[in-house]
Amino acid sequence: MNSEGVIIKGYNGFYYVWDGNKEWECSLRGKFRKKNQTFLPGDRVRFTILDEQGNKAVIESVMTRQTEMTRPSIANIQQVVIVIAVTNPQPDLWLLDRLLIMSQFQGLTPIICFNKADLLPDDEVKRLEAAYTATGIPVFITSGKQGGGLAGLKGILKDKISVLAGPSGVGKSSLLNAIEKELCLKTGEISEKLARGKHTTRHVELIRLADGGFLADTPGFSQIFLPKELKREDLIGFYPEMEGYRPLCKFNTCLHRDEPFCAVREALGKGLIDEGRYERYRVLLEEVIREERRF
Numbered sequence: 001m002n003s004e005g006v007i008i009k010g011y012n013g014f015y016y017v018w019d020g021n022k023e024w025e026c027s028l029r030g031k032f033r034k035k036n037q038t039f040l041p042g043d044r045v046r047f048t049i050l051d052e053q054g055n056k057a058v059i060e061s062v063m064t065r066q067t068e069m070t071r072p073s074i075a076n077i078q079q080v081v082i083v084i085a086v087t088n089p090q091p092d093l094w095l096l097d098r099l100l101i102m103s104q105f106q107g108l109t110p111i112i113c114f115n116k117a118d119l120l121p122d123d124e125v126k127r128l129e130a131a132y133t134a135t136g137i138p139v140f141i142t143s144g145k146q147g148g149g150l151a152g153l154k155g156i157l158k159d160k161i162s163v164l165a166g167p168s169g170v171g172k173s174s175l176l177n178a179i180e181k182e183l184c185l186k187t188g189e190i191s192e193k194l195a196r197g198k199h200t201t202r203h204v205e206l207i208r209l210a211d212g213g214f215l216a217d218t219p220g221f222s223q224i225f226l227p228k229e230l231k232r233e234d235l236i237g238f239y240p241e242m243e244g245y246r247p248l249c250k251f252n253t254c255l256h257r258d259e260p261f262c263a264v265r266e267a268l269g270k271g272l273i274d275e276g277r278y279e280r281y282r283v284l285l286e287e288v289i290r291e292e293r294r295f
Ligand SMILES: Nc1nc2c(ncn2[C@@H]2O[C@H](COP(=O)(O)OP(=O)(O)O)[C@@H](O)[C@H]2O)c(=O)[nH]1
Pocket: 115, 116, 117, 118, 119, 142, 143, 144, 145, 146, 167, 168, 169, 170, 171, 172, 173, 174, 175, 220
């Protein structure tokens, strides 16, 4: 009998495939080994059932990947949840803006999550959120520790393959554990990871969500380089709240620095664009220009 599903992890030469109802331990046909073809979590595969009771099957074919992400290697990611702590560690808005550029550049939908909201007064959290309201990018305020704000976040993760990104220590693994715990309570599953109390980020794995969809954890990182192919005049296109003004600039080569009749700067002057966002744009623009010159 044939079926299809999504690889949620590879481990010890087996691939674990979720078909919408249960998990199958799948081996590979020899032809894949000969071709040295590798499979990633997120890959959609067709498989033949070998042992219904024992949940054993063999993978027959893999469908074309829509997206492919490295470090960690995951196929068919649709959304990137960029997690930033409102404090402890201090919010790194440079990294947030770089990740927003990167994810859009790769064709992935960004989502912002300001976590550890329990540690900061509401008005200060609101101020962080306000800088990103005009972007139209969804912003969630959460506390992975106390469970606050998780309902909204879970809503947007439904039926999608999403990945958590952001610096280390911001609470990515805690968020994942909080979300997975609910799945286990709902389905009565016993998770080894929960028994151990903590996720490890060594094995790349998609975590099933209770309402459908998958979420993967990633280890933190502190540095993100902008894509080498990014051109100076295209950078503004990754600032959703600014790019709408670009066609109104007098010169179509405008980089929105100090050119006359720049509609982006006029909007900034009217308070329609967040100053911090614009200042970081200016610095990242110089970085893009420096990179262009190196090649
Ligand atoms: N106060 C508070 N602490 C949190 C929250 N989320 C995570 N933490 C703590 O922050 C630390 C880092 O969390 P972790 O999930 O490992 O962060 P990761 O490196 O991004 O995966 C741990 O000590 C957590 O208990 C939160 O929402 N509120």
